Amino acid sequence: MEFAKKRxxxxxxxxxxxxxxxxxxxxxxxxxxxxxxxxxxxxxxxAFRTWDFDRGDYVWNGLKTFGNVxxxxxxxxxxxxxxxxxxxxxxxxxxxxxxxxxxxxFYLYKKKILSGLFKTILFLPHILSALIMVxxxxxxxxxxxPAVHEMITGSAMKGLIANTxxxxxxxxxxxxxxxxxxxxxxxxxxxxxxxxxxVEAAELDGITPLQELWYITIPLxxxxxxxxxxxxxxxxxxxxxxxxNFYGDDAPYALYTFGYYLYKAAKEAAxxxxxxxxxxxxxxxxxxxxAPCTLLLRKMLDxxxxxxx
Amino acid sequence: MRKVRVSHNKxxxxxxxxxxxxxxxxxxISIALPILFGLTTALKTQExxxxxxxxxxxGAPWKWQWRNFITITEQFWVQITIIGKGRFHVTFWPMxxxxxxxxxxxxxxxxxxxxxVGYLTSKFDYKFSKxxxxxxxxxxxxxxxxxxxxxxxxxxxxxxxxxxxxxxIQKFNFLGMFYLVFYAVFKGVSNDILEAAYVDGASELRVxxxxxxxxxxxxxxxxxxxxFIDFWNDYQTPMLYxxxxxxxxxxxxxxxxxxxxxxxxxxxxMAGCMLxxxxxxxxxxxxxxxxxxxxxxxxxxx
Numbered sequence: 001m002e003f004a005k006k007r008x009x010x011x012x013x014x015x016x017x018x019x020x021x022x023x024x025x026x027x028x029x030x031x032x033x034x035x036x037x038x039x040x041x042x043x044x045x046x047a048f049r050t051w052d053f054d055r056g057d058y059v060w061n062g063l064k065t066f067g068n069v070x071x072x073x074x075x076x077x078x079x080x081x082x083x084x085x086x087x088x089x090x091x092x093x094x095x096x097x098x099x100x101x102x103x104x105x106f107y108l109y110k111k112k113i114l115s116g117l118f119k120t121i122l123f124l125p126h127i128l129s130a131l132i133m134v135x136x137x138x139x140x141x142x143x144x145x146p147a148v149h150e151m152i153t154g155s156a157m158k159g160l161i162a163n164t165x166x167x168x169x170x171x172x173x174x175x176x177x178x179x180x181x182x183x184x185x186x187x188x189x190x191x192x193x194x195x196x197x198x199v200e201a202a203e204l205d206g207i208t209p210l211q212e213l214w215y216i217t218i219p220l221x222x223x224x225x226x227x228x229x230x231x232x233x234x235x236x237x238x239x240x241x242x243x244x245n246f247y248g249d250d251a252p253y254a255l256y257t258f259g260y261y262l263y264k265a266a267k268e269a270a271x272x273x274x275x276x277x278x279x280x281x282x283x284x285x286x287x288x289x290x291a292p293c294t295l296l297l298r299k300m301l302d303x304x305x306x307x308x309x
Numbered sequence: 310m311r312k313v314r315v316s317h318n319k320x321x322x323x324x325x326x327x328x329x330x331x332x333x334x335x336x337x338i339s340i341a342l343p344i345l346f347g348l349t350t351a352l353k354t355q356e357x358x359x360x361x362x363x364x365x366x367x368g369a370p371w372k373w374q375w376r377n378f379i380t381i382t383e384q385f386w387v388q389i390t391i392i393g394k395g396r397f398h399v400t401f402w403p404m405x406x407x408x409x410x411x412x413x414x415x416x417x418x419x420x421x422x423x424x425x426v427g428y429l430t431s432k433f434d435y436k437f438s439k440x441x442x443x444x445x446x447x448x449x450x451x452x453x454x455x456x457x458x459x460x461x462x463x464x465x466x467x468x469x470x471x472x473x474x475x476x477x478i479q480k481f482n483f484l485g486m487f488y489l490v491f492y493a494v495f496k497g498v499s500n501d502i503l504e505a506a507y508v509d510g511a512s513e514l515r516v517x518x519x520x521x522x523x524x525x526x527x528x529x530x531x532x533x534x535x536x537f538i539d540f541w542n543d544y545q546t547p548m549l550y551x552x553x554x555x556x557x558x559x560x561x562x563x564x565x566x567x568x569x570x571x572x573x574x575x576x577x578x579m580a581g582c583m584l585x586x587x588x589x590x591x592x593x594x595x596x597x598x599x600x601x602x603x604x605x606x607x608x609x610x611x
Contacts, residue, residue, distance in 0.1 A: 013507075020513035021433045025441075028426050031481045035460065036448070043459035100332075107329040113322075118333045121340050123601050127593050129542035129558055132582040135565055136343040139575055144346050147362035177339065185601060209325040227450070234452035244545065248566040266457040267549055271392050273465065276458035283455015290452035298450060 047281035051274035058277070065281035072282065078253035078261065085168070086257045090236040092172055097179050098229065104180060105187035106213050119188075126181025134245040137174050161246070168255060175241055183228055190221035219306035226301040233294050237286040238262065258286065347579045351377055355574035377580040384573050385560040385581065391471070391553055399555040408556040410473055411547060416536035418480045419487070424529055426483035427491025428521055432503065445488050457549060464550065471553050479550065487532050494525045531599045538589055561585050 050061035073079050104122060108115045125133050142159025149157045160170040194217065202216055218225065240259040243251040249268075251260060262279065269275035350358055352366045352373035366373040385401040399407075430438035460479070461470060469475025498521060506516045522529065544558035555563075561581050564573045573581065593600060 017433065017513060018435075021429055021435065024425060024429055024517075025437075028422055028481065028483050031478065032484070034463070035479060035482060036484065039456055039460045039463055040453060042463060043453075043456045046459050046462065103329055104333065107326065107333065110326070112326050113330060114333075118337065119601055120597065121337045122333075124340060124344075124593075127538050127589055127600070128586055129561075129589075131542070131544065131558060131562055131565070132586050133343075135561075135578055135582050136347045139350070139579070140343040140346050143575070144363050177336075209323045230450050234454065237452070237454045245562075248562070262455055262457075263545065263549075266455075266461075267545075269458060270461055270549055270552060273462060276462055279455055279458045283453075283458075286454035287452060290454060294450060294452050 043280050044284060046277050047284045049277050051277070053274070058273075061277075065277045066285070068278050069281050069285055072278075078256035081254050082256040082258050082261055085241060085255060086236055086239065086259070089172060089175060089239055089241045089257060090233075092176060093179060093232065093235070093239075094229070097176050098183070100176075101180050101183040102187055102218065102225075103213070105184045105191055106209075106217060108184070108188050109191040109217070110209070122184050123181050125178035126185075130178070130242060131245045133178055134174070134242055137177075138246065141170055164252075164254075167252075171241055171243070171246060171255065186224060186228065187221060190224040191217055194220050222305050226298065226305065229301060230294055230298045233297055234290050235259070237290055262286075347582055350576050351579035351583050353576045355576055358574070358576050374576065377576055378584055381564075381573070381577050381580040381584060384564055384577060385557065387555040387560055387563045389553060389555060394553065399560075401557075401560065404555050404557050404560045407547075407554045408541060408558070411476065411551075411554065411556055412537050412540035414473070414477055415480045415540045416533050418477055419482075419536045420529055420532040422481055423483045423485065423488040424491045424522065424525070424532070427488055428495050428517060431492045431495040432498075432500070432521070442492060445484055448484055449486070461550065471551050473551065473554065476547070476551055476554075490528065490532070491525065494528050495521065498524050527599065531596075534592060534596055534600055538592065541589060542585075557585055 046058065047065055048060060048062065049058040050064060051057075052059040076082075104118070108119050108122075138161055142162050146157045146159055149155075158166075160166045198216060198220075199212065202212055207215070236258070238259040239257055240263055241255070241257045243255055243257065243260040244263060247255075249264060251264075262283065265275075265279050265282075269279055346363065349365055352375065353361070354374055357367060357374075361367065382401040385404060387399045387404070388396065389399060390396045426441065430441050464470035464475050464479070467475070469478060502524075503516055503520060506520050511520070542558055544556055544562050547554050547556055548559060561578075564581050565578050567573065
């Protein structure tokens, strides 16, 4: 009797647990179904549709919107710059930003001189609005640096962003300069999880800091590193290079990136549903390129990267 | 003997560290200079700025243009044109209310939802929990580009476009890094403590709200703060999905890109920057260690 009672009570407990789980999971899952699955399916469908003004709704239109995308690539005056700039900003971030983030986090992880101050300052551009940082930087390089130059040399110079010859480099520099925060903190978090005994054993063997970084630290944080690099790849298509903060809607064509164009087009299209399909088609094309490249990148990093336990 | 050698190596400042130190030191200066420049410029008149771009403001500190921080609030306005609603102005105080509504509400939702799903999937050993965890990891690396128009179309269909409630529903998602953080943290919470509560007759809801969540309150607080900062600074998302709700960040954007009709001076814009940055800097100073401290994708380091 007692045993039967316990069994019934356990069954009720299991059932209550399942009911609680289902009720609590329901809303997040419904939200996910609507705002991830359905949004993305709808995005694909939108790419094959067009707005019917008579019906006030979307109608199927085959591949017409993709024809518009092809025309955009062929005719838009900014497209060559957008391709070039998007690749440049991504590669600079990868080749310059990533190694710097790694060595900065290594320095902080080893708690060397002033690492507390450095950590704070590295984090500062991450917590301050990008718009604030952009304004401070813009006036610094357009007003303060020319003023200092004039004071020293006696001759006037154009601001680095006002000058069409230097503005791209000035903006690229800005993107690297303010781009360390998140990745440095994440690498630091991963490094902090490395077992002290591994490091101590290596130190006993007389390992140099560079060897420690290369042979111990990077292999042990490899999963975090690959996640950042792989997730960052999509930045090639979505990275704005902070152009919207610098120029608003009026960035010069020579500075365009895919991400800037996509955001600006989406913002301008927001009140006009008839413009949605073209942007959806462009997004779909970018996704079709980005998805296999991301998977390939992940495979390559897994294959050629250090093997960890 | 060996110990002596190790200790000697530890104290030796290797050239590698010296090189990083120099780079970081230069970096600190490069970050500090524009902030200092912004602060001193904010305390000048436009005429004084044109005459003295990089120096300190003229006169004693109490004679500097502290008023700029008050007068700039009058220039925080955005003109919005919405089809069907017409054209209207949003001024500083309504913008502040919009910002608080947007930043506080969105931050709470974006911290609590991953926390809830993290708890459920880590502590309820169902197949669906494992599926959700695997799905989040996969979706983190699936690049989706250009889904904003589709999202806007769906929000319009649901009559949620350009509404705060629509924004909250959009934000009610658990995908992303913080879900993994909560998942790892809850995995680290001993099941024995929760089991003891069940034995004492506590309900599932009570165990979650009164035992499990308080055990991760530090991480939850940090995520709320980080999200609040993100949303406080964000103007591009509301501009896209809630064009009627101008926030202070959008006010600063408008201020810095306005070419006529009350275009702000450089000191005015700098004062605007400082005004917008002030609450975040205060939060940062108070919660510096929490914010920078212990979050990683693998969980928390106490």
